[in-house]
C-alpha cells in the first residue's frame with residue numbers, strides 16, 4: 087500500500103512517513119500542494135493523509151479519484167473534512183497509534199473493483215415477469231422497497247439492479263447485512279461515531295447512512311435488528327437525519343432505502359418482534375421473490391449463466407450440460423435457491439475434466455446444512471466438526487486434495503496445514519476422536 091502524505095508542517099510529514107514505513111507500507115511525502123496534486127494517482131496510491139489546511143485538495147482528490155481513501159488530519163471541524171470526502175478524521179495532536187489504527191482498517195479493506203462482478207439478472211420464468219415490471223417501474227422513483235424471499239433467491243442482486251437503474255446510479259450503493267454484525271457494533275456501523283465516543287474510537291468514522299449520501303442504502307436482513315435499533319432506524323427514515331455516536335448535532339443525509347428479509351415479516355410483527363410503523367415505512371413497494379423451486383424455467387438459463395461466469399473468471403473453456411445433468415438440475419428442490427445452484431455449477435466447472443458436465447459432476451446439498459451436519463450431537467466441538475467434514479470430503483473424492491479443497495471452499499495450503507495439524511495431534515489423542523470422525527463420514 088502506498089500512502090501519500092500532505093501537510094505544510096515538514097515535521098509532521100516526516101513523522102507520518104516513519105509511521106507508514108514502520109507499518110511496512112510506502113510513504114510518499116509532500117508539503118507542497120502542487121507537487122502533491124502532480125503526483126497523486128490511484129494506480130500508485132491507495133491512501134492519502136491530508137491536512138485540513140488543504141480542504142480543497144481533499145475534496146478534489148476524492149472527486150477525481152474515488153478509490154483513494156482519504157484520512158484528514160488537523161485542528162478544525164472534522165465534519166467539514168468528512169463532507170469533503172475523507173473517510174477518517176484525526177484531530178491534532180494525535181499519537182502514532184491513532185494513525186496505525188486507521189491505516190490498519192484501510193489496509194484490511196479489499197481493493198475496489200478488482201473482482202469484477204457480473205451483475206446480469208436472469209429472469210425467464212413467467213413468475214419473474216411481474217418482478218421485472220416492478221423493478222423497472224420503481225427504479226426511477228425515490229420510494230423505499232422491501233424485498234422478501236428465501237435466502238439465496240436473489241434479493242441483493244435485485245436491490246443492486248434497482249440502484250443501477252435509478253437516478254442515483256452514479257451515487258454510492260452501500261449495503262449492510264444487519265444479521266452479520268453484532269448488535270453492539272451496529273449502531274456505530276450505521277450512524278458512525280466521533281473520535282473518543284468510546285474506547286477504541288481513535289478517529290471520527292462515518293457510518294453507512296452517511297456513506298450512502300446521494301445514493302442508495304441496502305438494509306439487508308432488516309428483521310434481525312433489536313426493537314431499540316428499529317426505533318432509531320425509524321427516526322432516520324422519517325427525518326433523513328442521523329446522529330453519530332458521541333456526536334453533538336444531527337446530520338442531514340439524502341438516501342434511498344431498500345430493505346430485505348428472508349423471514350415472514352408479518353409473523354414478526356404479530357409476535358411483536360418487528361415494529362409495525364417501521365414496516366410501513368419500508369414496505370412502500372413490496373417485492374416478493376419466489377423460491378427457485380417455484381420458477382423452474384429459470385434453472386437452466388441460470389446454470390448456463392453461471393457456467394459462463396465461472397469460465398470467464400477462471401479463464402477456462404465453457405462446458406455444456408448433458409441431458410441427464412439438465413434433468414438432475416430441474417428435479418432438485420434447491421433449498422438454498424439460486425446461491426446453491428451457483429455453487430453446484432461452480433463446483434462442476436472446476437471438478438469436471440471433460441467438456442460436458444454430466445449428472446455425476448453435480449454434487450447437491452453442500453450449500454445448505456446436510457442431514458449429517460444437522461444431526462451432529464450436542465457437545466461436538468467446532469474443531470471436531472471441521473475435522474469430520476474434511477475427512478468425509480476427502481474420502482468422497484478418493485483423497486484428491488485439490489478437489490477436496492475446492493469442495494470445502496478453502497485453499498490447498500489451508501487443507502494441508504489442517505491435515506498436518508490432525509496427524510500431529512492424533513499422536514496424543516485417544517481413539518474416541520477417531521470414532522467420532524468415522525460417525526461423521528458415514
Ligand SMILES: Nc1ncnc2c1ncn2[C@@H]1O[C@H](COP(=O)(O)OP(=O)(O)O)[C@@H](O)[C@H]1O
Nearest residue numbers: 206207208236237238239240241242243424425
Ligand atoms: N436472477 C439472477 N440472475 C443471476 N444471478 C442471480 C440471480 N439471482 C441470484 N443470483 C446470484 O445468486 C447469488 C445469491 O443471490 P443474492 O442476491 O445474494 O441472494 P439473497 O440476497 O436473496 O440471499 C448471488 O451470487 C447472485 O449474483
Ligand SMILES: [Mg+2]
Nearest residue numbers: 238241242306
Ligand atoms: Mg442476501
